[in-house]
Amino acid sequence: MRPGASGRTVRVLLVMAVLLSTAAVGVAVQPTGPVSRQVDAEPDIVVQPEALRFSNATGESEAQTLSIRNVGDAPLTIDAVAIVGPDRAAFERAFDGPLTLGPGDRQNVTVTFDATTARPQFATLHVLSNDPDEPQRNVWLTNTQTVADVSPSRVLERKTLVNATITDAEANTTQSLNISWPLTRDDVVAVDAVTFTPERAGSVDLSIATNVSRFGDVPAFALGDGTEPAGYVHVDHSIPNEQISDVTFRIRVRKDRLAGNETGPEDVVLYRHEESGWVELPTRFVEEGETHYFFEARTPGFSDFTTGVKQAKFRITDALVTVTRISTHQGTEVLVRVRNDGGADGTYTVKLLLEETLVDRTELSIAPNGTRQATFERSFDEPGIYQVYVNERFVGNVTVESGDTVPTGGSTIGRRGTLTAERTNNASTGPPEASQATSGESVPGLGFGTTAVALLVVALSVAFGRRHR
Known part of the structure; x- marks a missing residue:
């Protein structure tokens, strides 16, 4: 045996042992040549030319042609051919789809320009297809x-x-x-x-x-x-x-x-x-x-x-109870004024609550920068002190006592109180609801009943004076 031969023999045996052990545990050995992989077939659209320039001859028609080709290896579906832009009426296409082109197929499209004026005109022709990379191709149309x-x-x-x-x-x-x-x-x-x-x-x-x-x-x-x-x-x-x-x-x-x-x-x-x-x-x-x-x-x-x-952006600007002390057979009113500070029309729901119980509601349609008023009329069957809320806003307490007259010393406000029914010129987008007060001015603390009594007193005084004259 030549010198060194024993060492080479040992190395060969070791390599063979490694290969055998690799095969035994199922480790795959990758091939060393080029690897081929399958690519899905796809359509590929080509539109030429990318611009059509027409002459600017007024009163004459001119036709030019563009081509749509499928250079891919799958069918190309042309969904639509459309002309868009402010001057689109001056251009007319002879084909608007749909159409399917096989690989290598071509479709020519004729575009006609009819200049009614000599001014520069522009439009864009859209070709919409199922090309995955370019679902829309544009062709520029102009007479400049x-x-x-x-x-x-x-x-x-x-x-x-x-x-x-x-x-x-x-x-x-x-x-x-x-x-x-x-x-x-x-x-x-x-x-x-x-x-x-x-x-x-x-x-x-x-x-x-x-x-x-x-x-x-x-x-x-x-x-x-x-x-x-x-x-x-x-x-x-x-x-x-x-x-x-x-x-x-x-x-x-x-x-x-x-x-x-x-x-x-x-x-x-x-x-x-x-x-x-x-x-x-x-x-x-x-x-x-x-x-x-x-x-x-x-x-x-x-x-x-x-x-x-x-x-719409709403806010309650005012809310009050007109009479805060009443008897069980009488009633009071709650006046609510709502403003729309927003820039759009809207509808606002006004809710009347006694304690935490919803007892009445109404909707107000309010224009931008407008104000509307809702009026709730309410009576009470049982004596007690009732907390009045409008939405989440506390308005006040109403004291109700049994009997035929209102207890003296209570706080009262005239029938319309200090809130008048207001609808600004641009405040309403619809007719007022039945529960709302009508337009007009009122004097705080002086209702219809007070005025009638005053007139009656004056009439009696005049009659009494004439009787004893």
């Missing part, structure tokens, strides 16, 4: 050299970010961008479109983010009228606000955000953050969809925005 590229990306679970680049924007020409995407279909608040007029030519970059929570560096939204934020919008822009005008947002708010609190689309307002705080913007309700309300709001520039939902 301006081209817009809009691309979305979801950054967080409840935050949507859309980037837009406008190339060769013309000075003093209104630009209209549609930035709605399928991924925002369930968002509480979303921006569907933005229009603005740049006062200089060139390119403009916009980044529009929406979120249900406020962005970190934005001051809290807190108004005294109880308006609640539904969602926030943040806009980064490469063009200064001093060089833009006529900015308009088209936004939508999910219907269920307004359900259950007596608010409607008329209570939705867009607010802009300025140095002085949150400023209300002119907001107009446009239309109602299946799941959302749609609005348009005008703003002097880009910034941080909040979509606010106005709320």
